[in-house]
Amino acid sequence: MPRTVTLPARPEPITVTVEETALVIVDMQNAYLSKGGYIDLVGFDVSGAPPVIAETARIAMACRAVGLPVIYLQNGFSPDQREAPPSAPVWHKSNALKFMRANEAYAGRLITQGTWDHEIVPELAPQPGDIVVPKARYSGFAGTTLEQVLSSRRIRTMLVCGVASNVCVESTIRDAYHREFFPVMLTDATMAAGPGQQQATEFNVEHFFGWLSSGAELRGALMANA
DSSP states (O other): OOOEEEEOOBSSOEEEEGGGEEEEEEOOBHHHHSTTSHHHHTTOOOTTHHHHHHHHHHHHHHHHHTTOOEEEEEEOBOTTOTTOOTTSHHHHHOHHHHHHHHOGGGTTTSSBTTSTTTSBOGGGOOOTTOEEEEESSSSTTTTSSHHHHHHHTTOOEEEEEEEOIIIIIHHHHHHHHHTTOEEEEEEEEEEOSSTTHHHHHHHHIIIIIOEEEOHHHHHHHHHHTO
16 A cells, blocks of 8 residues: 655645655755865855755665655766857856866866766765766756656655755756646755855745755654654
8 A cells, every 4th residue: 555644844734655755865966065166166155064964864864764766966067068068058157167167277177077076975975776867957857867767656746955955956846846746845955055045945945836844854754654
């Protein structure tokens, strides 16, 4: 029989079927969480990263324990940047690409496949059975296999955590909503880029695109129904 879990959430609790739920971890890479990574280099504060990393690790462990798929999104480009030609908006808007063009010493070092910056932080290294979906745009659905991965497993609910809340997390949640998935953002396992942006993203998700819950609430609900 399918197992159902009711998650405490805003704007109201949401009941999900465990067998139709997956955890999606967005871009938990050195680029976005570590001192010396791309986000730090271009001037965003990463001091709040340690508790977000720790909470994401607890969430991933709890999800694996009950059989939920754990899916990592990993953002970046090939060394030749074939995904980001000057004819693409990302060439003009990516802070990492702009920084590398302006600082020759960093050319090919930021969110570039095969580099430290591109790697998922060690505390969240994917485990056997986890799925890694590479991407080269903000949304996890843009030009990737994410929708196929989810649909082939009959997933309807996406538990979403990661960085940055207001960029790749929110973009992925918006696209999930438009593809008829039910997105639940785990707020204490997300971190925004820029002042005030965490609150703005939480407002958008709660009122327009999905639900808000926390790692502790999720773990409690899963344990109660284990």
